[in-house]
Amino acid sequence: MGKGESPEKEPVALIAGPTASGKSAVALKLAAARANAGLETVIINADSMQVYRDIPILAATPDTDEQSQCPHRLYGAWDGAQACSAAEWAARAKAEIAAAHAAGALPVLVGGTGMYIKVLLEGIAPIPEIDADIRAEVRAMETPDAYAALQAADPDRAAQLEPGDSQRISRALEVVRSTGQTLAHWQQHKVGGIEDEIELHPLILLPEREWLYARCDARFEQMLEQGALEEVEALLARKLNPDLPVMRAIGVPEVAALVKGELSRAEAIAAGQQSTRNYAKRQYTWFRRQPPAEWPRIEANNVSVETNFASLLQQ
Secondary structure (H helix, E strand, O other): OOOOOOOOEEEEEEEEEOOOOOOHHEEEEEEEHHHHOOEEEEEEEEEOOOOOOOOOOOOOOOHHHHOOOEEEEOOOOOOOOOOOOOOHHHHHHHHHHHHHOOEEEEEEEEEHHHHHHHHHHHOOOOOOOOOHHHHHHHHHHHHHHHHHHHHHHHHHHHHHHOOOOHHHHHHHHHHHHHHHOOOHHHHOOEEEEEOOOOOEEEEEEOHHHHHHHHHHHHHHHHHHHOOOOHHHHHHHHOOOOOHHHHHOOHHHHHHHHHOOOOOOOHHHHHHHHHHHHHHHHHHHHHHHOOOOOOOOOOOOOOOOOHHHHHHHHHH
C-alpha cells in the first residue's frame, strides 16, 4: 500500500482505525468542511460489520441523521444471509469510487477492516480454486498436525504464524497442497488493486488506548439501550447458519446468549464489552504496524480536518 503523488490521479481519502476511534465523526467533519467550500463528498463504508443491514446498532452504523448529511455508500448493502468477502466488497468499493469521481465528488473510505482496505489498494492473489478433497482433508486435521505439515511444505509461512492460528495454517497448507505453490508465491502476483491509479490521502486514528476502551464499554451499553436486543432477536428468528459473518459479528454472540437466557444482562454486557475491547486491540495493533510508515497516524481525540486534509478543502 502506498500514497500516489501524481496530480493526474483522482484523490481518495481514507480514514481508518479501530472501532470507537471516531472515524465516522471525522468523515462527517471533512464532508461538512468541503461542503462549506462548495465541494461534494461521498463516504464509502470500509467496515466488515457495517456492510450488513441486519445489525446497524451493534455495528455502530451511521444513523439516518448522519447519513443524511452527505451521501453514504455500502452501509447495510449486504443481507446477513450472504457472506461479504473482501474481494466482493473491494469490487463494489471500486465501482462507488469511480461513480464518485465521475460525479465530481471526493470518495472518503471509512472503516476499520484492514483486509478490506488492503485488498482494495493492493489487489488480490489469483489463487486457483482449491481442490475440494484437499480442502476437506486439511480442514479435518488437528491444528498441531496441520502446523507440522505446513512446516514441512512451507516453512517460511509456518514461521510467520502462531502454532494455534488454525484458520491461517489451514489456508496456507491447502494452497500449497492444491496448487503446488506457496501462498507467498501467489501474493507476489496480486491483481486488481487501485493504489497506483489514485492519489491516496490516508489518516489513521490511534487514540490513547484507555480512552478508546472506555468508549467501547460505554457504547456497548448504549447499544443495548438503543435496540441491540431486538436487533439480535430478529436475526435469530431468521435461523441463519451460525458460521455466517453476521452471526459472529462483535456483540452478536453475547447478546444472543442474553436473548436465550444463557447470560444475565450484566454478564452479557461484560462479555460484549470484553469482546469489543479485544477487537479494538487487534485493530489497533494492525493499523499501527501494517500500513506504510508514511501514512499519518494521529493520537489526538479531536481531529482537525483542516490540518490533516488541507489539500482536499480546496477547489
